[in-house]
Amino acid sequence: MSTRPMDHAIPHIRGRIRAGVPLAPYTWFRVGGPAEWLVRPADAGDLVALLAGLPVAMPLTVLGAASNLIIRDGGLPGVALRLGGGFADVVAEADGVVAGAAALDVTVAEHAAAAGLAGIEFLSGIPGSIGGAVAMNAGAYGTEVADRLDWAEVATAGGLLRLPAAALQLSYRRALLPPGGVVIRARFHARPGDPMPRMAEIRAAREATQxxxxxxxxxxxxxxxxxxxxxxxxxxxxxxxxxxxxxxxxxxxxxxxxxxxxxxxxxxxxxxxxxxxxxxxxxxxxxxxxxxxxxxx
Structure with a gap:
């Protein structure tokens, strides 16, 4: 059920809106103050409606898995956005994987492995979710998102955009997203093969060194x-x-x-x-x- 705040600066959506939610439990560091508004859109259309209805001056922060994030003790002004289960689908195709932004990187690597697809094992070594991985061109163990990304779907105030990887101008830990855009889905190309030995190497290396x-x-x-x-x-x-x-x-x-x-x-x-x-x-x-x-x- 949707909970609409009294502040009409937040547009009405079908998803959930809560005020003053402590954010420390959502972060890997387990620190940080509250969100002024914590918002969970129901689906892509709901997210577009949110983005279109927010005042220009309203701060918007996409939290993702909050694995590489320090939220300061005074909290976050404006809207803290978390994408839930409706944005976590993972679908294996013949030569790649399409994953929702809320899917954990390791989960996507495991889906690829179950489908007999190799090439995106590096995701198993990245603590985070796909949306964040695309937004920061995450990488590990010799491969980064730029090496495997085909396209990303981005929600904006004007609607949904499907952008080829080249349009994101991916560089070291950076991607150029449309202003106010939120990654909701991405496709990674892969190839038939057995990724399990490489994933086991990555797992062992992380255990030993991190x-x-x-x-x-x-x-x-x-x-x-x-x-x-x-x-x-x-x-x-x-x-x-x-x-x-x-x-x-x-x-x-x-x-x-x-x-x-x-x-x-x-x-x-x-x-x-x-x-x-x-x-x-x-x-x-x-x-x-x-x-x-x-x-x-």
Whole structure:
């Protein structure tokens, strides 16, 4: 059932609208303040209606799986958008897979494997959902979305667009989406084959090198040209560095951890400490890969 807020700036849709919802439980770090409005459209048409009816000045944030995200302690103004089960379908075709934006990356890789399709095993090593993977051209283990994407379907205030991969101008951890556009579906090309050995390699590598069972957000910083972020962080003496409940992982020092009671402010401040130490030690300025959004407490 739809719950319509009293604030008429939010258009009426068939999906669910709630005010003041705590967002920490939705994020992998388990930190962050509330959303002014948390909105779950019922389907693609409902999403288009939402986008068309929102005032231009209303902030809109697409949360996805919130696996590479720090939501600040004061929360998110405007609309926080989450796509639910109606956007999570995965369909295997003869030479590819079509996946909804809410489908987890690993789930898409598993569907491809079950259909005897190889080429998108890299998705099994990315913690997140397909919408976010397309929006940031996610990559891992030598392959990125740009290498396998055929097209993406994007909801806009004017309707649905199906854009070829070239139109997104995919680059390192970036995609050019239409203004206010939200990825709802994507197609990845694949080939007949057995992806299971490669997926097993990726799983083993993640287990051995990453703190995958901790409250974390994946790679914190982008790899600068000619460098590995983790190696720069290690050389600057930041492995295991702590600030309150936040810590640089001992296992992989390009991961930040919430050890149990961290605030978003502590995680972000620790990241900035790491950036400052790396700059002082190596002269390289690290760029955040994790998104930091919202307002401070």
């Amino acid at each position: 703190p995958i069972r901790a409250r974390t957000g994946g790679s914190t910083f982008k790899n600068p040209d000619g460098h590995k972020a983790w190696a720069l962080i290690d050389a600057a003496g930041c492995r295991g560095l702590r600030l309150g409940g936040a810590q640089v992982s001992e296992k992989h020092c390009n991961f930040l951890l919430n050890t149990g009671g961290a605030t978003a402010a502590e995680l972000e401040a620790l990241g900035e400490q790491v950036r400052a130490r790396v700059l002082a030690q190596s002269g390289v300025s690290l760029e955040w890969e994790i998104k930091r959004i919202g307002v401070p407490a």
